[in-house]
Amino acid sequence: MAKRLMPLLNRVLVEKIVPPAKTHAGILLPETSNKLNSGKVLAVGPGLRDKTGNHIPVAVKEGDTVLLPEYGGTTVKLGEKEYHLYRDEDIMGTLHD
Structure with a gap:
């Protein structure tokens, strides 16, 4: 049975986006090349x-x-996945393409 966490009050459940470790061509990227700390709500x-x-x-x-x-x-x-709970006011902004 799958569990679903519903946040209370002004909490936001986020799954962090892990930047790729290499490019499509197979070039390995250093960890410092992508410092953007982002996630999907x-x-x-x-x-x-x-x-x-x-x-x-x-x-x-x-x-x-x-x-x-x-x-x-x-x-x-939850299960094998790791999520993060933040207060609404702690989130710094939304990202758009």
């Missing part, structure tokens, strides 16, 4: 409520590619 929580009860939605949506901080987040292992 898999699930988002419903958001928070302010002091007056107004809903504050999460800024990203499922499927977004996001820029992540170098440190932070909580590592979660």
Whole structure:
């Protein structure tokens, strides 16, 4: 049975994107060549409520590619895969092609 983690409040579940270790032609790339720390949003929580009860939605949506901080987040292992939970405000931005 597959488990699905649904984040609470303003949490965002992210799968980090691992940069390729070599090019299509087979040239090995050094680890320092791709420093961009990014991931794909898999699930988002419903958001928070302010002091007056107004809903504050999460800024990203499922499927977004996001820029992540170098440190932070909580590592979660489900089955053989590793995911990361971040607060909405810790995500630095979205990436577009």
